[in-house]
Amino acid sequence: MNFLEERIQKDGVVKEGNVLKVDSFLNHQMDIALFEQMGEEFLRRFQNEKIDKILTIEASGIGIACIVARYFRVPVVFAKKAKSVNLDGEMYVAEVESFTHKNKNQVIVSKKFLSAGEHVLIIDDFLANGCALQGLISIVKEAGAIVDGIGIAIEKGFQPGGRIIRNLGYRLESLAIIEAMDAATGQITFREQPVCVHRD
Amino acid sequence: MNFLEERIQKDGVVKEGNVLKVDSFLNHQMDIALFEQMGEEFLRRFQNEKIDKILTIEASGIGIACIVARYFRVPVVFAKKAKSVNLDGEMYVAEVESFTHKNKNQVIVSKKFLSAGEHVLIIDDFLANGCALQGLISIVKEAGAIVDGIGIAIEKGFQPGGRIIRNLGYRLESLAIIEAMDAATGQITFREQPVCVHRD
Numbered sequence: 001m002n003f004l005e006e007r008i009q010k011d012g013v014v015k016e017g018n019v020l021k022v023d024s025f026l027n028h029q030m031d032i033a034l035f036e037q038m039g040e041e042f043l044r045r046f047q048n049e050k051i052d053k054i055l056t057i058e059a060s061g062i063g064i065a066c067i068v069a070r071y072f073r074v075p076v077v078f079a080k081k082a083k084s085v086n087l088d089g090e091m092y093v094a095e096v097e098s099f100t101h102k103n104k105n106q107v108i109v110s111k112k113f114l115s116a117g118e119h120v121l122i123i124d125d126f127l128a129n130g131c132a133l134q135g136l137i138s139i140v141k142e143a144g145a146i147v148d149g150i151g152i153a154i155e156k157g158f159q160p161g162g163r164i165i166r167n168l169g170y171r172l173e174s175l176a177i178i179e180a181m182d183a184a185t186g187q188i189t190f191r192e193q194p195v196c197v198h199r200d
Numbered sequence: 201m202n203f204l205e206e207r208i209q210k211d212g213v214v215k216e217g218n219v220l221k222v223d224s225f226l227n228h229q230m231d232i233a234l235f236e237q238m239g240e241e242f243l244r245r246f247q248n249e250k251i252d253k254i255l256t257i258e259a260s261g262i263g264i265a266c267i268v269a270r271y272f273r274v275p276v277v278f279a280k281k282a283k284s285v286n287l288d289g290e291m292y293v294a295e296v297e298s299f300t301h302k303n304k305n306q307v308i309v310s311k312k313f314l315s316a317g318e319h320v321l322i323i324d325d326f327l328a329n330g331c332a333l334q335g336l337i338s339i340v341k342e343a344g345a346i347v348d349g350i351g352i353a354i355e356k357g358f359q360p361g362g363r364i365i366r367n368l369g370y371r372l373e374s375l376a377i378i379e380a381m382d383a384a385t386g387q388i389t390f391r392e393q394p395v396c397v398h399r400d
Binding site: 023024025028029030031032033035036058059062063065066067069070073074075076077078080109110112113 | 223224225228229230231232233235236258259262263265266267269270273274275276277278280309310312313
């Protein structure tokens with residue numbers, strides 16, 4: 001198991017309804033040292049790409065994206081989920097449906113911050129059905145920019161999001177892919193992946 | 201002028217209705233190198249405090265808080281603004297009104313991630329009327345934890361939030377305090393502050 005799989009095994013809690021709670025280290029309380037390990041690992045996996053910008057989506061993607069951005073030395077743009085009165089000017093808009101919140105959101109990025117020809121790495125904490133990710137990809141394409149890679153912390157491999165994105169030819173790297181989980185026993189099974197190289 | 205005041209002067213845009221747009225480097229696109237300067241400066245200002253945890257609020261506080269947390273070597277907890285189906289168990293809840301969005305939100309932190317006696321540094325990107333900040337302080341107090349300091353990137357000094365918090369005896373450090381701004385001329389006047397020590 002890699003560092004993230006170990007942490008999920010140790011501190012993740014499986015709940016009924018295919019919910020994996022990782023709020024003690026990933027998406028409510030955030031372990032910054034763990035995020036640094038992710039940054040190092042994403043840099044290793046995408047080291048041959050020339051990334052200009054990292055794109056993520058509020059809220060829980062932002063922390064990981066900012067720490068990962070330190071390794072690539074690039075700015076982060078986070079997509080907003082609701083129209084803000086502070087966001088004027090022209091905007092890219094994509095409609096996405098959240099698996100967690102069971103509602104539809106507009107994903108919004110100001111046209112000022114994504115330009116044609118820019119090489120974008122998309123970073124997010126979770127991938128399940130992939131609707132939010134599809135919205136981000138749609139926005140990058142609308143801008144005429146290029147998705148050079150997608151880095152996800154935890155992918156639910158038993159839901160279709162990851163397969164769809166890989167079928168479409170995108171380079172998707174998920175640090176932990178969950179094949180199965182059982183709320184009754186708490187057991188989590190990960191998909192076999194190449195070993196991560198990282199410092200402790 | 202310090203590094204942040206210079207950046208606001210250069211890239212901030214004053215709009216009608218006391219709106220300062222800093223979305224090119226602070227709260228939509230995020231300049232991580234700038235956030236690192238903030239982290240260094242907050243560490244200098246709060247170096248005599250023993251901080252256990254950084255508390256912020258979604259969404260635009262998260263990026264700064266995560267980078268600042270690297271300097272303090274502590275975890276970050278971000279308060280959520282809406283009840284999430286993934287957030288079960290007992291929660292601290294405070295009601296706050298957003299100046300920007302003109303609506304009321306519940307600010308929510310899981311009781312698992314704030315404990316009695318913990319020393320908390322609150323970090324956020326903006327302070328205007330201070331309603332969100334008041335909600336965060338209320339939650340820390342409810343937890344029996346201690347607010348050792350509050351670090352803000354940009355304070356609107358002509359709105360009451362900062363004065364109220366200082367009157368209440370909290371140690372509030374804002375890296376840039378705007379005394380006045382003029383949408384017609386674009387002029388921004390900063391409150392005089394001690395010079396920041398930082399590397400370029």
